[in-house]
Amino acid sequence: MRTALVIGTGLIGTSAALALVGRGVRVHLADRDPEQARTAVALGAGTDEAPEGPVDLALVAAPPAHVAGVLADAMRRGVARGYLDVASVKGAPRRELEALGLDLSHYIGSHPMSGREKSGPLAASADLFEGRPWVLTPTRDTDTEVLNLALELVSHCRAVPVVMDADAHDRAVALVSHMPQLVSSTVAARLEHAEEAAVRLCGQGIRDVTRIAASEPQMWIDILSANPGPVADLLTDVAADLDETARALRALRSAEGAEREEGGARVRDVLRRGNAGRVRVPGKHGSAPRAYEVVAVLIDDQPGQLARIFADAGTAGVNIEDVRIEHATGRQAGLVQLMVEPRAVPVLTAALRERGWALRQ
Numbered sequence: 001m002r003t004a005l006v007i008g009t010g011l012i013g014t015s016a017a018l019a020l021v022g023r024g025v026r027v028h029l030a031d032r033d034p035e036q037a038r039t040a041v042a043l044g045a046g047t048d049e050a051p052e053g054p055v056d057l058a059l060v061a062a063p064p065a066h067v068a069g070v071l072a073d074a075m076r077r078g079v080a081r082g083y084l085d086v087a088s089v090k091g092a093p094r095r096e097l098e099a100l101g102l103d104l105s106h107y108i109g110s111h112p113m114s115g116r117e118k119s120g121p122l123a124a125s126a127d128l129f130e131g132r133p134w135v136l137t138p139t140r141d142t143d144t145e146v147l148n149l150a151l152e153l154v155s156h157c158r159a160v161p162v163v164m165d166a167d168a169h170d171r172a173v174a175l176v177s178h179m180p181q182l183v184s185s186t187v188a189a190r191l192e193h194a195e196e197a198a199v200r201l202c203g204q205g206i207r208d209v210t211r212i213a214a215s216e217p218q219m220w221i222d223i224l225s226a227n228p229g230p231v232a233d234l235l236t237d238v239a240a241d242l243d244e245t246a247r248a249l250r251a252l253r254s255a256e257g258a259e260r261e262e263g264g265a266r267v268r269d270v271l272r273r274g275n276a277g278r279v280r281v282p283g284k285h286g287s288a289p290r291a292y293e294v295v296a297v298l299i300d301d302q303p304g305q306l307a308r309i310f311a312d313a314g315t316a317g318v319n320i321e322d323v324r325i326e327h328a329t330g331r332q333a334g335l336v337q338l339m340v341e342p343r344a345v346p347v348l349t350a351a352l353r354e355r356g357w358a359l360r361q
C-alpha cells in the first residue's frame with residue numbers, strides 16, 4: 001500500500017494514520033471538522049490536502065451512525081481502490097450499505113479491538129493497536145486485492161488479524177465490550193452523589209472497574225443502538241447474578257446457621273466463577289495472561305520521574321512488561337507499579353534502591 005485516505009481523524013483514525021505514516025505510506029486526512037484534521041496533521045499523521053487521484057485504501061473512522069453514509073459518499077466519488085471502516089459494530093453498517101444498493105466487493109468491515117476512553121486526535125498513538133486483535137469481516141464477494149490491502153493495514157498497525165462473520169462479531173463484542181461498558185458505567189454512576197468521605201478512598205480496584213465509564217456517551221449510544229438485543233440479553237443475565245448475590249448476602253445475616261452457610265456458598269460461587277472467567281482473558285499480546293511480579297516505587301509527581309525510572313530499569317537490563325500509576329489523593333506523589341518477570345525482581349529492586357528510589361511493598 002502506497003497511499004491511504006483516513007476519513008474521521010479522531011482517536012482511531014489518527015492512530016491508524018500515524019502507524020501508516022511510520023511505515024512509509026502517504027496518508028491523506030479528512031474530517032467533517034477541519035480543525036480535527038489539522039490537529040492530526042500537526043501530530044505528523046499525514047496531510048490534509050485532498051489526494052489527486054484514487055488512493056489504495058480509504059479508512060473510515062467516523063462514529064458508527066455516520067459510517068454507512070460516509071462510505072457510500074466515498075465509494076460514489078471513487079476515492080479509493082479499497083474501502084474499510086473500523087466501527088465497533090459490523091452488522092448494521094453492512095446492512096445500511098446493502099440497502100443503498102452499492103457494490104460492496106471493494107469494502108471490508110473491520111474492528112480493531114483496541115481503544116481508549118478518550119476521543120480525538122490528541123489521544124491517538126501509533127502503537128494503539130500493537131498486539132491486539134483486529135477483526136476483518138470479508139464476505140465471499142470481497143475482492144482478494146481489497147482483503148490483502150486490509151491485511152496490510154493490520155500488519156502496519158502491528159495488530160493481529162481475526163476473520164469473522166459480521167453478526168458473529170456483534171454477538172462476541174456484546175459480551176467482551178458492550179455489556180462491560182454498561183456495567184462499568186453503572187458502577188461509576190453509584191459515585192455521582194456519593195459522599196466525598198467515601199470517594200476520596202478510591203483505590204486501584206474501582207479505578208480498574210470504572211476506567212471506561214469515562215468514554216464518550218454519544219459514541220456508545222451509536223454502538224448500543226446498533227447491537228441492542230445481544231447486549232440486553234447479557235445485562236439480564238448479569239442482573240440475575242447480582243440479584244442472586246444480594247439475596248445470598250442477606251442470608252448471611254440470618255439467625256439460621258444453615259441459611260448463613262447456604263448464603264456463604266452462593267457468594268463464594270460467584271467469586272469462583274469470576275476467577276474462572278478472568279483466567280480466560282488473554283494477555284497483552286493475545287496469549288494466556290502471564291504472572292508478573294510488581295515492584296512498587298513511590299515518586300514525586302514531577303516531570304521526568306517516570307522516564308528516569310524506565311531508564312534506570314533499562315540500564316539494569318530489566319524489561320518493564322506493564323505499568324500502573326496510582327496518584328495519592330491530596331499529595332504531590334504517586335505510586336508506580338512496575339510489572340516485571342519474577343526473575344527480574346531482585347535485579348530491579350537492587351538497581352532502583354542503589355539509585356535512591358523509595359520502594360514500597
Ligand SMILES: NC(=O)c1ccc[n+]([C@@H]2O[C@H](COP(=O)([O-])OP(=O)(O)OC[C@H]3O[C@@H](n4cnc5c(N)ncnc54)[C@H](O)[C@@H]3O)[C@@H](O)[C@H]2O)c1
Nearest residue numbers: 008010011012032036061062063064087088115116119120
Ligand atoms: N474509541 C474506541 O475505543 C474505539 C475502538 C475501536 C473502534 N472504534 C470505532 O472507531 C470509530 C471512531 O471512533 P473514535 O474513538 O476515533 O472517535 P473520535 O470521536 O475520536 O473521532 C471521530 C471523528 O470522526 C469525525 N466525524 C464525525 N462525523 C463525520 C463525518 N460524517 N465525516 C467525517 N468525519 C466525521 C469527528 O469529527 C471526529 O474527529 C467509531 O466508529 C468507533 O466505533 C472506537
Ligand SMILES: O=C(O)C(=O)C[C@]1(C(=O)O)C=C[C@@H](O)C=C1
Nearest residue numbers: 088112113114115116117177212
Ligand atoms: O480500552 C478502551 O478504553 C476501549 O475503549 C476499548 C474497546 C473495548 O471494549 O475493548 C472499546 C470499544 C471498541 O469498539 C474497542 C475497544
